Amino acid sequence: MVRIVVPTVWTPQGRTDFEGTPGPLDEVIRDFVARHPEFGRRLLDADGAPLRYVNICIDDDLIPRHQRAAATVGPDAVVTILSPMAGG
Template identity: 40%
Template sequence: MSTAWTQGSGSTFECGAGPLGDVLKRFAADEPRYRHRILGEDGEPFRYYNVYLDGQALPRRDRDGVMVGEDSTVHIVPPLAGG
């Protein structure tokens, strides 16, 4: 399951298991309205957002080897800007 941001709230989607990058790509394919927020023009996931797997933050440098389990939850959190 993946949770993604929507304006003013969050949304939940079933994405299945596999390598994190593939899960994010499946999410973008299943929910094309979010593709531009998840994937770059090269079709690869953006690295600037925060990703949590089962409540644990995934450092950007470690994401390539992460496997998402069938019962796992992935949270996709956009970066926050402020001042």
């Protein structure tokens, strides 16, 4: 089972841990949003493509934006979504 972890500030109910499906990372994100549409505006653009400015880790590895289209999520992986941050 894929585990998807979202930022606490995204969930007013306090739930941050969800189940997901294995496969290409972009499809994992789209499937997650299909099952939890409340996260759609934070993860997908108007055309339904995953936003590239949101940081995503698979297990303990941050996946660079230019490698996300080729990234695959295994059946026992943890996908951690990190809120974008501004500032300096």
